[in-house]
Amino acid sequence: MSPADQDRLERIIDQHRGQRWGLIPLLQQVQEELGYIPEEGIRPIANALYLFPSQVQGVITFYAQFSLVPKGKYVIRVCRGTACHVKGGRSILQTLKRQLGIEEGETTPDYKFTLETVACLGACFLAPTMMINRVYYGRLSPPKINTILREYE
């Protein structure tokens, strides 16, 4: 954890100190600002909220929105739902893997992209779909992937 991240973490913890119920908002804020929840942060968070460190870890590992490892600047979520699968979702995933040179769940060495899959993005009418951070992309095809990725270069 960088000293800057350390400061930001401490500031967020201070805002929630003593609020046992505030664990999830606190974690969301850390995830949002730091891009992940540093392992070294678990004990200070637990101490500030009168929780056990193992409990804090339990919550972090339960929710997909929290990550204990740093993620890329852009998180790509490829839909692996039924409709997308029928429409060729697998080739979308393979194209992304090839283009980025990483496997599912991995992050590029320059921390630009993280590649993830999800069960359904709820936009089946646009199949095959993916999201990059909060933006949806639909009716995808392998050539279209290259164009989209270029936007984020």
Added chain:
Amino acid sequence: LKAITVTIDDREVSGRPGTTILELAQEMGIKIPTLCHHPQLTPFGACRICLVEEENRGALLASCVTVIAPGMVINTYSPKVLEARRVIIKLMLASHPESCLVCEKGNRCQLRQIAADLGIGVLDYYKIPHYWDIEEVNPFIVRDLSKCILCGRCIRADHELVVQGAIDYQGRGFNSLPATLFDGPLESSTECTFCGTCVTVCPTGALQEKGRRTLTTPKRRVATVCPYCPDGCALWLEVSDGEVVRVNPRVEGSASGVTICVRGHYGLDFIQGRGRLTHPLIRDGEELREVSWEEALGYVAQSLLKIKGDQGGEAIGVLASGGLTNEEYYTIQRWARTVLKTNNIDTSTRLSTAPSQMALRDALGYGAMTSPIRDLEESGVMMVIGADPTISHPLIGYAIKRGVTHKGGKLIMIDSLDSDLKRFSHLLLSPRKGTELILLYGMIHQLIEQGRWDQRFVKKIEDFEGLCTYVQELSPDKVEELTGISPDLLMDVISLFDPGKRVGIIFGKGVTQAKNPYYLVAALVNLALVTGSIGREGGGIYPILGEANFQGAWDMGFVPELLPGHLDIDDAPVREEFERNWGEAIPIERGHTALEMIEAAKEKRIRGMVIFEEDPLTAFPAQEMVEKALRTLDFLVVSDLWPSPTTKLAHVVFPAASFAEKEGSFTSVERRVQRIQRGINPPGKALPAGAICSRLSEAMGFPLSLATPEEIAQSVPLYRGVVEGGGFWGGRNLYASGFPKKKARFIIPDMPLIREGREDEYPFYLNVGALLVHQGCGRDSIHSPRLAQMGGEGYVEMNLHDAETMDLCNGDEVFIRSSHGELRREVRIRADLPAGELFLPWALNERGWGRLFPLAIDPITKASPSKGCWVKLEEVKDVAG
């Protein structure tokens, strides 16, 4: 409250609102299978195996979490219910490894039992077991999480009962597991204490005991009590073929429930550890020679009679550990008083327990804990001073943590800064060493000033005016000047003492082995009295000291100044009644206490000593003086389980039986009298201490049989009706119906409250203390194969900052020098120690701590400070380098 009527299995029944279907069914004798449910844990509803059908709606309800509602019609075994249960169990089995035949859990596996009850044999589901690494590096617990059914019992027991927080769920879905922080093995967790509560509650083979001697299902079990600390945890010794194969907590009617600790759960393998004494030995020059009991007893009888004849009974001393049974204490003190004709009788626990016993007796009436351990949870304020209950008395540690976490209690800690409890504390106070008395009276002064005292209660106490006068000078500024505790911090402390809130005061050896221990304990009692916390639920004085049955030793008169039943030996009518009952005269001279006996031996006033299961060479301060004193004796006989430095000096050594090899009773620190029972035979020719005393007395020409519980109840009225019943003597709360002397009194010190200087030459304060895996000096625990693996070699711990200043790192050797002596130890750096303080375990590395302390016998209590001292460090320079 109006009862609610429901129908369960065609029978109408009514229960109180809030009762669950499961509870009501169990009361009716209906068996509903459960997995995640445990009577000591809050209902959880995770496994769904306890489903029942509500026939009005046709709904399946988890009976463990569903409370009864009017008009419910419940069927606990409808076809729908049974089918649902079968599916649940089959799904669990489908992800469970097929290793039942080699699983240690064997027939005790609840998953397997329920499967059998539901008639599930070969599984018709496709099996997808999840294999995880088996963790078995630590000496106590094997974790094979592939057998985990995620019932969460271990996690809830950890959070609700022992409140350690070592584990919680990690991950989600198929990948979820009970995990430590960062998912390391248990030994990597800083929270896990290996108490084994999780193993006790685990329904499957996911958590198992490691290093058992035999893997059979024990043929029988024997109810007994743990012999380590005096919490009095109730145990089952599970026995097969003359061996104790497993020890488990005995839940019903016990103080401990399912929560015991690593020592009781896994450290009793010392019974069958190597090197037990098996034959009587007689000194033959440098060697000890095996002899028959007849020869040994004859020789001892003759030698003791000779000393008694030549110098009189007062030239003989009898010393014991704090671990004999009540019956043994009673018999041995009677033998010493009536046969040897001496009052030189004491236990080694005097060093820590006498200040507490004496001050409590003088102030309140009895030298004993005032309230049951369980009540501690209900205290509004808990104050821990000079103690680490999580290590010395784990049951009390659990109660404090439950009180703070679940009941909103406030925890103040004084001088206990390196304890795991500090995670739970609200205020930490670290007054300058030796100024605790000033701090306590400063607190009392403020409580009175601010009206935070119980005026109605204090009317029942003598000498309140004396107390007010004594503390009147102690303004917050004065307190700060002397103790270093700021007025702000003092006010924070006082603000926790709301009128009406009961205070539980927990103190340990840090108080009773300090300077002026009697007045320190008295000050704590005064604080409890001022806040009206004595004799009421949720408050009290909790001395946490001594060994398994130290309370029994005091109760049975195994001290020079008291006869059985806490009766003063100087009281002639009392003494005469005992003389009538025993048919022998009792000497009137005041006897020597433990340390006085050592002094007297050095000065040749005591010529012969009989020592039962104690090793003064490692348990007493001023080691070299103790050795000299014991060498000076004309005759020394030691009865013990193992050879020790003291047996090496003995003329005769008797092999003694352990707690598992004899019958009797222990009185716990909370005054609970509980039976210990024989589970196995002693090794070789070893005998229980009581039998040894009885046979020795016979050999001396005075037949004396071991006292029975009835005989004890006869001469100790306090023990009437409790010896067999496992109850508390004096009632659950000792002063619930008033004080025995009508009024309690405030004990006011006859000394001014000043700060003592210290010599600048010694910059570090050395704390000497116990380890979780080694009770006290480790007399029994160092012989446990499993505990021994955790202790390590001898070391001294220091703060990182201090180590850097002195240019020391882990593994460097130092000389520790006090004004009295020196010791060589390896340095270990520990982050959470306060700067300027060191920690040295009593138990490890030949236990040489006694070399650092002089014998400084306290005039009132006859104890000698031996918990901490000022030292300096010097690095050992490698000569070759």
